[in-house]
Amino acid sequence: MNHPRFTPEFKEEAVHQVVDRGYSVAEVSERLGVSTHSLYKWVKAIKPDNTDEHAADLLAGKTEILKLKSRSSELKRSATF
Numbered sequence: 001m002n003h004p005r006f007t008p009e010f011k012e013e014a015v016h017q018v019v020d021r022g023y024s025v026a027e028v029s030e031r032l033g034v035s036t037h038s039l040y041k042w043v044k045a046i047k048p049d050n051t052d053e054h055a056a057d058l059l060a061g062k063t064e065i066l067k068l069k070s071r072s073s074e075l076k077r078s079a080t081f
Helices: 008-019 025-032 036-046 051-080
Strands: none
Touching (some): 008 025, 025 036
16 A cells, blocks of 8 residues: 655644644644544654653752752751751
């Protein structure tokens, strides 16, 4: 089965319609003649799911805050003596 090839510009515009303009994947895929599967793949490729990266950043930030709070408490205790 021969699959049609789409240019990067075509894919970018299709993703733009979903991500930026708020059209549904089903609507854009039907209008442009692209499978919903392909469109979902393009959206993921251009706008990857960064849940793990985001969680790691939050954890690192929380760890830093806890360290700073601990250090602040130490400094306050040493200043009172």
